[in-house]
Amino acid sequence: xxxxxxxxxxxxxxxxxxxxxxxxxxxxxxxxxxxxxxxxxxxxxxxxxxxxxxxxxxxxxxxxxxxxxxxxxxxxxxxxxxxxxxxxxxxxxxxxxxxxxxxxxxxxxxxxxxxxxxxxxxxxxxxxxxxxxxxxxxxxxxxxxxxxxxxxxxxxxxxxxxxxxxxxxxxxxxxxxxxxxxxxxxxxxxxxxxxxxxxxxxxxxxxxxx
Numbered sequence: 723x724x725x726x727x728x729x730x731x732x733x734x735x736x737x738x739x740x741x742x743x744x745x746x747x748x749x750x751x752x753x754x755x756x757x758x759x760x761x762x763x764x765x766x767x768x769x770x771x772x773x774x775x776x777x778x779x780x781x782x783x784x785x786x787x788x789x790x791x792x793x794x795x796x797x798x799x800x801x802x803x804x805x806x807x808x809x810x811x812x813x814x815x816x817x818x819x820x821x822x823x824x825x826x827x828x829x830x831x832x833x834x835x836x837x838x839x840x841x842x843x844x845x846x847x848x849x850x851x852x853x854x855x856x857x858x859x860x861x862x863x864x865x866x867x868x869x870x871x872x873x874x875x876x877x878x879x880x881x882x883x884x885x886x887x888x889x890x891x892x893x894x895x896x897x898x899x900x901x902x903x904x905x906x907x908x909x910x911x912x913x914x915x916x917x918x919x920x921x922x923x924x925x926x927x928x929x930x931x932x
Contacts (some may be wrong), residue, residue, distance in 0.1 A: 724753040724894050726756075726809035728850070733858030734887060734891050736868030737911040738918070741817050742858070745919040746926065750814055755930075758808045761818035762796065762809040767798040786832035790839060793824050798846040806850060814930065820852060821899055827880065830894030831887050842853050855901045856922065856931065860911040862888035 729746075731739040743759055750757035759802035763773040772792050775781055797820070808815050821843045829836040862885060869881055907925055909918060 724806070724809035725812040727814045728805065728809055728811055728817070728852045728855070729814065729926075730817045730852040730855045730890055731823070731858065732819055732822045732826075732895060733909075733911060734860065734862055734865050734888055734895070735886065736870075736872065737858035737860045738868075738915065739818050739856075739858050742856075742909075742922060743818055745827055745915070746922050749919075749923050750816075750926070750930075756808075756811075756813040757816060758804075758813045759816045759818075760800070760804055762800060762820055763793055763802040764796070765805075765817075766796075769797050772796040774895040777880065779877075779879045779882060781879055786828060786834055789832065790824060790834055790842065792827065794842050794846040797821070797824075797843065801847045801850050817852070820855075820932055821847065822855060822857075822895065825898060826891045826894040829834045830890045831883070836894075836898075852905070854925070855899070855906045856909050856925075857895050858911040859892070859896065862892055864912070880885035882917055 731743050733739055747757045747759050762769070763776055764770045772795060776784075776789065776792055797901055805817065821840075824839050824843060825836045828834050829839040866877070866881060866885075866888065870877060896908070898906050909921065911918070
């Protein structure tokens with residue numbers, strides 16, 4: 723049984739998820755709640771090693787199924803070692819990307835299909851679904867420009883994919899979010915950071931017991 727809440731931040735490259743996760747973490751702590759920030763791929767020692775393989779440009783082209791399996795392997799470890807224990811002790815878990823990232827990037831971007839990705843991740847996570855997903859929506863060209871500036875001109879293996887790939891990611895995310903408006907909130911990531919934080923705090927107040 724879990725008594726905590728699981729909140730996921732999703733979106734393409736350079737959408738400002740990390741900034742807003744830290745802002746919501748600070749607000750939750752100011753309200754006396756335990757807030758745990760984590761990320762994917764990663765969040766564990768093993769997950770970080772898998773992340774290095776997945777994002778390193780020198781890894782080169784990778785079979786799409788191999789890529790999907792590596793993400794699912796990192797996610798299985800992450801859920802077992804970090805996310806589920808935190809939820810069971812009552813924490814609010816704030817995760818930078820989760821299952822929907824695989825649906826968008828491998829399911830749509832790599833054309834594996836959302837169905838196969840869901841079956842793989844249902845097994846990997848033992849059906850652990852988030853309570854709320856914030857989708858940070860931004861034009862991919864603007865997002866990649868932000869990412870390039872942030873990383874001093876360097877892009878990781880996925881960021882280096884062409885614009886058609888990133889357009890597929892955006893459209894897949896929007897399709898997923900519109901399919902379940904109860905769970906998802908679409909955030910206009912082109913706005914100022916303070917206005918986005920205000921929206922997140924307002925939404926958190928509506929469904930968290932503080």
